[in-house]
Amino acid sequence: DTGVSQDPRHKITKRGQNVTFRCDPISEHNRLYWYRQTLGQGPEFLTYFQNEAQLEKSRLLSDRFSAERPKGSFSTLEIQRTEQGDSAMYLCASSPGQIGVNEQFFGPGTRLTVL
Amino acid sequence: AQSVTQLDSQVPVFEEAPVELRCNYSSSVSVYLFWYVQYPNQGLQLLLKYLSGSTLVKGINGFEAEFNKSQTSFHLRKPSVHISDTAEYFCAVTSGRDSSYKLIFGSGTRLLVRP
Numbered sequence: 001d002t003g004v005s006q007d008p009r010h011k012i013t014k015r016g017q018n019v020t021f022r023c024d025p026i027s028e029h030n031r032l033y034w035y036r037q038t039l040g041q042g043p044e045f046l047t048y049f050q051n052e053a054q055l056e057k058s059r060l061l062s063d064r065f066s067a068e069r070p071k072g073s074f075s076t077l078e079i080q081r082t083e084q085g086d087s088a089m090y091l092c093a094s095s096p097g098q099i100g101v102n103e104q105f106f107g108p109g110t111r112l113t114v115l
Numbered sequence: 116a117q118s119v120t121q122l123d124s125q126v127p128v129f130e131e132a133p134v135e136l137r138c139n140y141s142s143s144v145s146v147y148l149f150w151y152v153q154y155p156n157q158g159l160q161l162l163l164k165y166l167s168g169s170t171l172v173k174g175i176n177g178f179e180a181e182f183n184k185s186q187t188s189f190h191l192r193k194p195s196v197h198i199s200d201t202a203e204y205f206c207a208v209t210s211g212r213d214s215s216y217k218l219i220f221g222s223g224t225r226l227l228v229r230p
Contacts, residue, residue: 033215033217033218035218040223041222042205043220044220045218048215055214056215056217091158091159101147101209101211101216102216103149103164104161104218106151106159106160108158109158111156
């Protein structure tokens, strides 16, 4: 399977704990996006990487959130001191190309439940 | 800022009947439009996209959409639905003025196909 993969698929944690999610984009896709989707809503943009550079962060991304994409390959999203409001589906997407618009390919998501 | 409105949160329809899912966006300046489908506990799959050219766009699974610049709409249609089309459908927009090409999603429409 050469699609976008995410790990883990499900994560249950207690409030105050730290969690880390991983996204493996489609090979050679330069662009990588993280979105968050809460129940009954559409996905909301969190952050964007062009290769290894994080070029944009949403105001939704509080100081407790950090994302990396070392070497422009896989990406990680870490949430520190989780809160119940962080419970959501976290989606990763990748897209080819350096310029212009292209389709974003989505992974299956990581569902986070904070107790 | 861009926004997307999906007027119907749920659309019930009988199998083999036609369906239209409505989508309106906030600005017609250099926009690119997408429809994604999401099955339960899965990521998003692209149905179709409008980047330029013909305003009538055909996608997978027999779906099509028409870009209407004057009405700032991008409604999704299918002439005859199947039970397997039951899913959540999201309209999304991005702009050529946004260097990240991040997607702005609507809140989704749940299509419920009844036998």
